[in-house]
Amino acid sequence: MTKHKRKSGPFQFMQFSVIGVANALIDIGALNLLLILFYTDDRAMLLLYNTVAYTLAIINSYFWNARFTFQHTAKGSNRQRILFIIQAIVSLGVNNLVFIGANALMEVIGIPNWLRYNVAKGLAMFLSFLASYFMIKYVVFRRKKGKN
Template structure:
């Protein structure tokens, strides 16, 4: 791999990570706000909160990743938007499965900590795994390497 390609990949990871931190704040902030405003112990209700929080974060993610992480590959055509939605649904499924699984494990009471902390640990695990899957899907499916002619190049 050429040095410039390595540098570009590193910049993508750094940009994606910085945007990921912003998305994490949106995601976990929305989840905690919903849990504060509408307290519940029902796992299905918590999954709906997770879905709302994740949807807000993934919308934020598309906007910033298209602008900063993959700007030369973001063409915003119907195909790319559909692929983004498909990857978002898959990443949401990963998020909800991990979140639900972690909540289930905490309900086994193998360790006793406050529900609030358990839910935030579950959310952290869900965010990490769904973000990793989202990055690879966006890099290789949604914003794949394209070969444009010089006249098609977008300005930043």
């Protein structure tokens, strides 16, 4: 029997969510800072800004989730790092797709720029957060069968 009981279920999701709030602050903060410093309405530049903001948040996510949320299964192996990068790229794709898609939809219905960027970013963060959690839990830091 191992010394530490594996964290899972609601407590693990709660830890992931707390770290997710910090990631969200980094993500939306970086996006808004870029928009304040270098305002644009160009979709390609918005995509670049969103990618930079999301990348900063995902680096923070890896650091804290590997040390706390998934500490009993995070080995820091090359395999886990590669899987984490793959899930980050998939989550970034979800994030960018939702951000640009929601932004375009809200533009058509006439929502002001600042509001639509932030609402689109919030929706993108939420959906990529869910995708990321399940990929990290069941692919990146999954527990090997037969281990308690």
